[in-house]
Amino acid sequence: MTLELVLLIAAALFSVGLYGAISQQVVVMVMMGLELMLNGVILAAGAFWWFLSPEPTGQVLLLVIIAAMTVEMAMGFAVATLVHRVRGSDMTDNATELKG
């Protein structure tokens, strides 16, 4: 198990998430794509830590990434709820205008 192989798995996860984030029309599905991208980043950060520099303080980056993912999910769902209440729809196409 070398660094390159683990990074390839992380890159595959990132690409699958990118496909989802670009192509999906429903807000929550776009967020699932973003989650997958961050999933790949978590794996890559863990691999970099283990293979290259397993010093104690390097894990803080992983914790920050996990916290960022949580914050993004919470705010994303709050905004999705608000858009659904105001516009009555959950499609990203209907949320392109800032008015109303």
Add this chain to the structure above:
Amino acid sequence: MTLIGDIVFWLFGAVAVLSGAAVFWVNSMARATYALAISFVAVGLQVLMLDQAYLGIIVILMMVMEMAVMAVYMIMFMGMNPALMPMSMVHDKRLSLSIAIVTFVLLAAGILLTAWPSGSPPPAEDVTVALGEALMGSKMLAMVVLSPVMVATIVAGVSLSLNRGRYDRYGEDLRRRNADDPQPGGVGR
């Protein structure tokens, strides 16, 4: 890592990528959510195998909790019944697929062509204690920034998604004793 460890690691990696792809392929909201949960659990187990015990377990814990709550939101917004209906609502499938594949090829080229420095052997001492000491010591800035951001997220999330705010519930001058809710909750004090 040992041979068995390598095989198990590859298995988790394959499960993570395949269930991640399954998120956009299955035709039920609950299945999509739990496919994502499986992907996260696989990545969490891989991080566990990379000697980061606390972080791997935290990923599994938080992501299963998040997916359980996310399933509620999915059903709420998309109103699917458990009967499997085909859902294929995409913008421009071929373009996004090609963008994703091009990205993967570029990343793979970068990974394989970069001259990575040769690594140091993994640490043998207590990784969890080291993380705790780093967070409270040299990397205290991360903790100091994360804590208010979390609290701000809670407050912002609630205030964005409220249907009836303080002024609806307690009157214009906030003087009403008991909140005026259509469905009362709480202990009733």
Add this chain to the structure above:
Amino acid sequence: MGSAVIEVTPGWAIAAAAMLGGLVYLAAVFNGMLASRTVGRSPVATLLRPVYETARLLRQRRRSTVAADALLWRIGGAGMLVAALLKLTVIPFGHWTLFDFDAGLVWFNAMDVLVWAMIWLVGWGGNSAHALVGGYRFLALAVAYELPLMFALIAPAIAAESLNVGTIIAAQSGLWFVVWMPFAFLIFSVGVLGFSVWGPFASALGPDIAGGAGAELSGVDRLVFFAGRYGVLAAGAAFAVPLFFGGGSGPMLPAWMWFLAKTVLVLTALIWVGRKLPLFRPDQFMEVGWVLLIPAGILQDLVVALVVTNQ
């Protein structure tokens, strides 16, 4: 502080599963005895009732509903027992443990979060309105008890300065943790009752919604789900022993005997208390959990941290 446990070979997992089965049987018998006393029947007849119930459910025909999501439904039903077994791997049986994990405390917490997913899946998969309402009620209660449970689990870790279950046991060689952190034990018990849908938190499986999340279960699915529910209760009671009651410590008898005795004591106490307390509605308990239990848990952690730093 060193660890007090030795890791054994994975083949002993079968013995651990057998022990969980024994605890589940004991819990079912005790619950049946208490129930038959309220009805006025003789409690002795309940000693073999779990055997009869198991035989009846194994023989019963498996029913399904129209357009049920069978994959998710069966995963949810079987998952409770799997979560209980996974919890048991980090609980030391006296001196022996199956998995001496560095972050054993967080492993236990992660496995009881699996219960969130399992009960919702059982409620969703059956394509039934009452079952779905039960699953949603459970998620509302879970959001309320989970954070207090996490704060209560941190208190023994602060006192032992480690997340390893063996080290937590070793740190109680002087005084058991339940003596000087009683609120942590109370909030932990609330959490155990919560994730095993027992007593005041049983609205997810309540009779007012035709059995809630377990409404459409029948036959072997019903057996596995309700055995898993008892198993999660037993595993939660078993985890209270290394956390708060000193693991296997005690005079004269070997450590594993003390562990079993304390586990049975905590388990019977939880079942008895669960039958005495009235039902909490999820929206009622939301206020109690967030406004009362979280500050209590944080204050308990503060007290423990002050004691540890001033030693």
